[in-house]
Amino acid sequence: MNEKALIVCESIYNNNTIKLASAMASRLECKIIGFDEALETDLTSYKVIGLGSGIYFKEHHPKLMKVVEKLNDQQRVFVFSTRGNPKLGNYHEAIKNKLNEQGVKICGEFSTKGYDRTGPFVIFNGGNKGRPHEADLMKAKKFVARVLPQYVYEEKETPKSRNVFVHRECVGCAKCVSVCPMGVFEIKNNRATVKNELDCTHCDLCVTNCQKHAISIKHSNKELIQIAIRHKNKVGLS
Numbered sequence: 328m329n330e331k332a333l334i335v336c337e338s339i340y341n342n343n344t345i346k347l348a349s350a351m352a353s354r355l356e357c358k359i360i361g362f363d364e365a366l367e368t369d370l371t372s373y374k375v376i377g378l379g380s381g382i383y384f385k386e387h388h389p390k391l392m393k394v395v396e397k398l399n400d401q402q403r404v405f406v407f408s409t410r411g412n413p414k415l416g417n418y419h420e421a422i423k424n425k426l427n428e429q430g431v432k433i434c435g436e437f438s439t440k441g442y443d444r445t446g447p448f449v450i451f452n453g454g455n456k457g458r459p460h461e462a463d464l465m466k467a468k469k470f471v472a473r474v475l476p477q478y479v480y481e482e483k484e485t486p487k488s489r490n491v492f493v494h495r496e497c498v499g500c501a502k503c504v505s506v507c508p509m510g511v512f513e514i515k516n517n518r519a520t521v522k523n524e525l526d527c528t529h530c531d532l533c534v535t536n537c538q539k540h541a542i543s544i545k546h547s548n549k550e551l552i553q554i555a556i557r558h559k560n561k562v563g564l565s
């Protein structure tokens with residue numbers, strides 16, 4: 328565990344931003360804590376801190392803005408978010424201004440689209456479906472590797488998977504094994520592993536039920552069509 332780095336992040340809406348946090352934390356091998364814990368913790372021992380949340384009315388979560396007040400000019404911070412809007416615009420300005428006021432060095436910022444079912448998006452049953460997706464998570468990992476090369480560990484992702492990924496946050500609780508209707512997962516060496524990816528229907532039950540946000544699925548249109556083809560003769564669950 329990297330004791331010099333920390334990520335403060337919470338998702339209050341769709342678990343979108345916490346997926347980015349998990350991807351980044353897997354490269355930094357650091358802990359993720361929520362807003363309340365961060366507000367109660369002495370953060371001064373961390374050299375590098377990532378601050379992330381969804382964007383809610385053009386800014387980060389107000390509790391994350393409060394966390395900034397606990398930081399000092401000896402620390403480096405990266406800022407990240409997910410948002411419904413296709414463009415980031417100036418959504419990071421408020422937190423960056425606050426960091427600047429505290430004299431905290433900002434080493435980079437990152438944002439991707441996140442699933443949003445508010446306002447006009449309701450008409451389409453939500454915008455940015457499936458976001459952040461696997462490619463976004465890869466970009467998040469590359470981002471931390473680029474801005475903090477000295478803190479990044481070698482990637483050891485599951486080599487065989489093409490679309491279903493178990494990340495290193497997995498604690499082997501076997502929730503994915505029990506919720507997956509297709510028996511895609513098994514536990515090996517106290518970790519979930521993908522036993523038969525071709526059976527996966529991309530229903531996302533594993534992703535939404537994983538308490539550690541350790542599973543992600545890449546939903547490419549090509550693969551989704553392949554799933555329909557592979558399962559076309561299937562009748563019943565067994």
Ligand SMILES: Cc1cc2nc3c(=O)[nH]c(=O)nc-3n(C[C@H](O)[C@H](O)[C@H](O)COP(=O)(O)O)c2cc1C
Pocket residue numbers: 337338339340341342343344345380381382383384385386409410411412413440441442443444445
């Ligand atoms: C109350 C509320 C306000 C939001 N305001 C904005 C906004 O001003 N701009 C935007 O691009 N997205 C906005 N969104 C969409 C969220 O930023 C987006 O869904 C984000 O991915 C949620 O992150 P989370 O799942 O980590 O909480 C809003 C969502 C909610 C629920």
